[in-house]
Amino acid sequence: MNNSTNSSDEIIVIRNLVKKFHSLHAVDDVSLTVGAGKVVVIIGPSGSGKSTVLRCINHLEVPTSGEILVNGVKLTHNSHDINAVRAEAGMVFQEFNLFPHMSVLENVMAGPLIVKGMQREKAREIAESNLARVGLLFKKDEYPNKISGGQKQRVAIARALAMEPKVMLFDEPTSALDPELIGEVLEVMKGLAKDGMTMLIVSHEMSFAREVANEIIFMDHGKIVESGPPEELFERPREARTRQFIGQILR
Amino acid sequence: MFNKESDTSDTSTRQSRIAPSLERMADWPWWLIVAILIGLIIVFQIVTNQRMSNIFAAISTGIGITLRVTFSAYIIAVVIGLFVGLARVSKNRVIFNIASFYVEVVRGVPILVLLMYIAFVAVPLIAEMLGARTRDFPNELRVVLGLAIAYGAFESEIFRAGIQSIEKGQMEAARAVGMSYFQAMRHIILPQAIRRVLPALGNDFVAMLKDSSLVSVLGVEDITQITKLYAASTFLFFQSYSILAFIYLTMTILLSRLIRTLETRLSIHNR
Ligand SMILES: Nc1ncnc2c1ncn2[C@@H]1O[C@H](COP(=O)(O)OP(=O)(O)OP(=O)(O)O)[C@@H](O)[C@H]1O
Ligand SMILES: [Mg+2]
Numbered sequence: 001m002n003n004s005t006n007s008s009d010e011i012i013v014i015r016n017l018v019k020k021f022h023s024l025h026a027v028d029d030v031s032l033t034v035g036a037g038k039v040v041v042i043i044g045p046s047g048s049g050k051s052t053v054l055r056c057i058n059h060l061e062v063p064t065s066g067e068i069l070v071n072g073v074k075l076t077h078n079s080h081d082i083n084a085v086r087a088e089a090g091m092v093f094q095e096f097n098l099f100p101h102m103s104v105l106e107n108v109m110a111g112p113l114i115v116k117g118m119q120r121e122k123a124r125e126i127a128e129s130n131l132a133r134v135g136l137l138f139k140k141d142e143y144p145n146k147i148s149g150g151q152k153q154r155v156a157i158a159r160a161l162a163m164e165p166k167v168m169l170f171d172e173p174t175s176a177l178d179p180e181l182i183g184e185v186l187e188v189m190k191g192l193a194k195d196g197m198t199m200l201i202v203s204h205e206m207s208f209a210r211e212v213a214n215e216i217i218f219m220d221h222g223k224i225v226e227s228g229p230p231e232e233l234f235e236r237p238r239e240a241r242t243r244q245f246i247g248q249i250l251r
Numbered sequence: 252m253f254n255k256e257s258d259t260s261d262t263s264t265r266q267s268r269i270a271p272s273l274e275r276m277a278d279w280p281w282w283l284i285v286a287i288l289i290g291l292i293i294v295f296q297i298v299t300n301q302r303m304s305n306i307f308a309a310i311s312t313g314i315g316i317t318l319r320v321t322f323s324a325y326i327i328a329v330v331i332g333l334f335v336g337l338a339r340v341s342k343n344r345v346i347f348n349i350a351s352f353y354v355e356v357v358r359g360v361p362i363l364v365l366l367m368y369i370a371f372v373a374v375p376l377i378a379e380m381l382g383a384r385t386r387d388f389p390n391e392l393r394v395v396l397g398l399a400i401a402y403g404a405f406e407s408e409i410f411r412a413g414i415q416s417i418e419k420g421q422m423e424a425a426r427a428v429g430m431s432y433f434q435a436m437r438h439i440i441l442p443q444a445i446r447r448v449l450p451a452l453g454n455d456f457v458a459m460l461k462d463s464s465l466v467s468v469l470g471v472e473d474i475t476q477i478t479k480l481y482a483a484s485t486f487l488f489f490q491s492y493s494i495l496a497f498i499y500l501t502m503t504i505l506l507s508r509l510i511r512t513l514e515t516r517l518s519i520h521n522r
Binding site for chain 1 (some may be wrong): 420421423424425426427428429430431434438439442443446
């Protein structure tokens with residue numbers, strides 16, 4: 001295989017990924033690549049395997065078969081590689097999953113301190129600059145239960161950024177938010193896109209996808225039905241299933 | 252519980268002064284009033300009656316041993332409980348099964364039987380293996396070991412439940428920033444789990460204080476053993492055992508209060 005040519009500009013390479021839960025094919029032969037600095041958005045109905053693809057990338061789920069490379073490093077069961085890849089791929093969850101026993105600042109410092117074994121002062125510096133990046137430096141001493149959902153998600157983004165990842169994975173980052181709080185999170189994500197961050201995003205925020213995505217992937221029943229640039233996929237979907245789904249979410 | 256009841260007694264006396272009624276009096280914590288009265292009578296007796304104060308003086312020489320046994324067995328039990336609790340949530344089947352064997356066996360045997368088993372079977376066996384003599388292991392050490400092993404199983408269940416009560420997303424988020432399983436346990440899961448199980452751990456501390464009386468069976472001179480000997484030689488059964496019960500009750504109440512204060516202090520400190 002020609003990974004050597006790929007590894008320089010492809011941050012994520014997935015080849016023939018299969019993930020089975022017992023007899024259920026949650027992900028069924030998915031291949032995709034995300035180039036450096038590119039934003040790829042995955043859409044699809046509930047249960048189509050979007051989260052599972054993301055979770056396989058940093059090995060929160062162990063793939064049944066197929067090949068995944070993150071920044072040129074192939075994922076195996078070797079735990080050393082797994083931790084290395086996890087540090088390269090920041091993940092943001094639908095439910096935020098902030099650490100409730102730590103302040104906002106400590107949440108963001110946790111990775112650099114614990115994983116990288118960084119000096120406290122250095123970790124604090126990095127944490128503060130990332131909190132500033134998501135506009136929440138003024139909340140650094142609050143605890144997660146004292147801030148809004150949108151702010152929680154922005155802290156979660158800062159927490160992932162503090163590890164200086166090569167790619168950010170977002171799993172429906174705004175689905176658990178009240179409508180009026182969605183905007184601030186999407187703004188932060190747009191900022192990241194503008195700064196050239198590579199991102200793989202599961203989201204149904206159409207106008208956001210249209211604005212920042214280089215590519216949209218439509219998944220159904222564990223398979224990629226079709227993919228393409230947003231204007232093409234949204235305006236002129238080739239497959240009937242895609243057309244139907246887009247009709248549903250635009251309504 | 253003690254605290255709560257006395258609070259309600261305050262409010263109900265205040266209310267009954269405004270509108271005295273038999274119904275209000277029925278709500279009084281009569282059990283507490285009776286308990287306090289009996290306690291006061293015993294204190295009064297100890298102070299004024301020479302015979303009672305002799306008994307009290309004799310029994311209280313064992314308080315040190317009772318506390319020493321309680322504290323050391325409890326600390327060992329919590330350490331055992333923490334590691335066995337971790338083993339019980341481990342994905343490693345060998346580790347899980349070894350831990351489960353320990354927990355299920357120990358929970359299914361009366362503590363007294365376990366104590367005797369450890370003191371008379373396990374320790375002599377270990378002594379033989381080490382080439383030492385059984386009496387090189389003092390009785391107090393054996394009973395501390397026995398109580399610790401018994402309570403270790405209980406504490407491990409508390410830790411296991413606490414760890415499993417933490418949402419799955421916490422471990423995933425910790426792993427996603429690159430932490431290893433043990434880093435995530437130590438820095439993310441356990442600090443939250445321990446805070447949740449603190450009340451249960453506190454309860455078992457008080458329970459341990461009471462169960463430390465079992466060591467008297469093996470001749471360790473705690474307050475129960477001393478009372479047993481004292482009563483048998485003086486025939487003052489009623490007085491001796493009343494004072495013994497009074498001492499236990501006082502210690503458990505004080506310990507419960509102390510633990511509750513520590514708990515509130517901790518929860519305030521952490522937010
Ligand atoms: N741990 C698991 N055990 C068993 N089945 C699972 C597990 N995780 C996911 N599945 C199943 O795999 C399929 C794909 O799930 P996945 O969460 O990837 O879908 P999704 O596209 O993210 O859906 P949603 O939009 O609801 O988040 C679903 O049928 C789901 O029930
Ligand atoms: Mg999902």
